[in-house]
């Protein structure tokens with residue numbers, strides 16, 4: 001692998017061998033329908049793996065179950081076997097009641113006897129799974145999609161005749177539960193609900209889905225059905241408790257993966273520093289992870305290895321494929337044809353063609369975004385290259401799991417990007433390879449999610465007192481009282497009733513994002529090249545941006561957000577473009593405020609604005625050609641935040657030589673640099689990390705950048721010179737975001753933060769932590785209520801982390817819009833100590 005690297009370079013920082021394992025098989029269960037077994041055998045499954053039978057048996061026997069095993073461990077078969085067996089058996093039973101002696105396949109227009117529902121987080125994944133079930137062609141099984149793409153003319157047929165309906169939470173919410181009367185037959189016979197890739201239901205979206213599943217259960221019960229839930233998940237911590245929280249019913253977990261796995265070698269790779277080039281302010285730069293990945297991918301293709309490279313951005317995937325093709329074409333132009341890019345935003349038929357080509361071996365190298373992480377049946381590759389940490393350990397293992405054929409060893413290369421988080425990981429392999437996978441967090445009791453969900457539930461069916469428990473008991477009662485006050489529901493002795501003829505469903509967004517996709521269209525030909533998320537359009541298709549599609553390069557002429565159109569023309573310039581974005585927060589109203597002698601803690605409404613103000617054109621070497629200003633609209637998010645302010649006296653050293661008021665603004669301006677703008681606004685979450693570990697409680701010395709000045713400072717003050725304040729606040733903000741999920745049961749993706757040494761609305765140094773969703777989701781309230789334990793845990797997490805100057809486990813944030821600069825770990829400990837001191841001294 002290092003054959004192509006110059007001898008003075010030593011990019012590999014660590015190599016780990018992960019042993020392979022042999023498959024453990026089980027007998028086909030006696031209850032399995034012979035037609036289903038025959039169909040699966042025909043598809044090459046000679047015998048099921050033990051975990052598949054274990055999970056399938058739970059489901060068949062009516063126990064709610066979650067199967068949480070590795071990539072390509074056959075989770076689909078684990079739910080297909082019981083569901084298809086039940087569907088086939090149901091149809092047979094009907095045939096025998098009718099007295100037909102010959103096993104005739106039921107007509108396409110027969111009414112179903114037993115039905116099942118399949119839910120996937122995305123339409124694309126649902127379509128993949130439907131294709132897989134349909135290809136089995138089990139007699140009596142009428143599987144069909146019911147999603148946004150289902151033509152109106154087909155919808156009636158699906159409702160009346162399909163016995164396995166493939167849909168997604170959005171359609172379940174808007175198109176099925178809202179009109180359940182039209183689905184009466186389907187619900188009456190509903191025997192099984194499959195929730196695929198359930199680990200992706202986290203944060204606000206997860207909380208919505210949790211309540212949606214409770215609504216589904218209630219509607220099914222109304223029609224006399226009590227379906228069994230079968231959940232499939234990537235490997236996560238505590239799958240049973242997660243699945244139980246998601247569905248509201250106790251689930252058993254199957255985690256003992258019996259699928260075979262080839263041995264894998266994991267190499268951690270740090271691109272070398274370049275001697276000939278420096279970055280901003282003369283800082284040394286490393287060869288980019290993308291360029292390094294292109295080279296590794298090209299080498300792997302030359303070796304004939306079927307390889308996937310995961311790149312974090314769509315643009316990066318295009319560039320990496322282009323780079324590998326360029327390298328290969330120098331060796332043999334024909335070889336260049338065996339490399340392609342893959343990402344969402346391609347048209348479905350393009351994606352299918354690419355998947356088939358990779359499976360058949362016609363393509364050897366594919367550079368992809370995480371679009372190939374989930375669900376797609378691509379496994380057993382010779383190598384996987386990860387350019388940058390994908391955000392969670394669950395994602396890391398899911399992507400790495402695409403490599404490894406039984407009997408053959410495979411290679412996984414993790415290439416660090418030039419950022420502190422990745423650098424930390426390649427030098428601390430245990431943090432990557434030995435930590436338990438994090439569990440997804442959701443909170444169905446969140447009042448902001450509960451209110452719209454309860455409105456939908458009441459509109460679907462009047463809600464009785466005895467059903468309240470399903471929706472959170474007392475919390476639900478409070479929310480219903482508010483809805484009654486707003487005259488949306490009416491309380492009667494028998495329960496709560498919807499007052500309007502209109503249904504609330506269309507108004508309730510369950511993903512916390514919204515808006516139509518932006519179409520990218522070639523102006524000359526009118527050809528649609530792909531789509532872009534509206535939240536990220538200003539970043540990816542601003543006027544002047546170089547937009548890549550399948551290796552072809554386009555330049556954007558016009559972006560019209562109103563009509564949802566970006567017009568481009570084909571052009572292949574020798575530069576790339578990088579947008580510059582500023583993020584700001586302003587206080588709209590302060591609802592709660594507590595003063596604690598120099599520290600105040602507030603809760604209120606804020607406006608978070610981000611704006612792409614220009615872009616840089618760079619040569620591939622990193623050389624900046626120029627900066628072009630842009631006049632694009634601000635993207636704004638009105639939400640809720642918790643914030644604390646600290647007086648200059650408490651932050652600074654004792655007896656400040658300058659007046660406190662002038663000392664703080666003299667620090668570098670961090671209104672832009674101390675922000676984490678890339679948060680929770682949907683569509684462009686480019687990274688993550690698990691929240692930092694909570695400390696052991698031992699007060700280890702914080703070995704931060706520059707010692708915390710112990711001498712010469714006022715009792716209780718942080719003792720920081722002005723230049724350190726921005727970094728200290730920024731580091732404290734990051735760690736607080738990491739720790740809030742402990743108290744607010746949110747996901748760190750659902751929140752964001754801004755820190756500043758002087759904020760114009762508060763007039764002081766301020767750290768904001770805000771909900772990442774319009775209108776807020778209740779997390780800020782929880783932070784406000786738990787301010788002391790939250791900040792104490794934040795401080796402890798930083799103190800107990802043994803790294804010297806800050807790392808992903810303490811003060812670095814993967815979503816920092818500012819590349820984790822400036823960060824002052826010791827300063828953060830000092831600030832938090834001061835804030836906590838004030839809270840405790842002056843608290844109630």
Ligand SMILES: Nc1ncnc2c1ncn2[C@@H]1O[C@H](COP(=O)(O)OP(=O)(O)OP(=O)(O)O)[C@@H](O)[C@H]1O
Pocket residue numbers: 044045046047048049052070071072073074075076077373374375376377378379
């Ligand atoms: N018992 C088995 N024996 C041999 N092959 C199997 C068996 N079970 C499943 N497979 C094959 O393994 C591949 C992966 O299966 P599947 O896509 O269901 O895995 P998965 O766990 O859902 O993957 P992902 O991690 O992508 O969600 C498929 O090609 C499937 O046909």
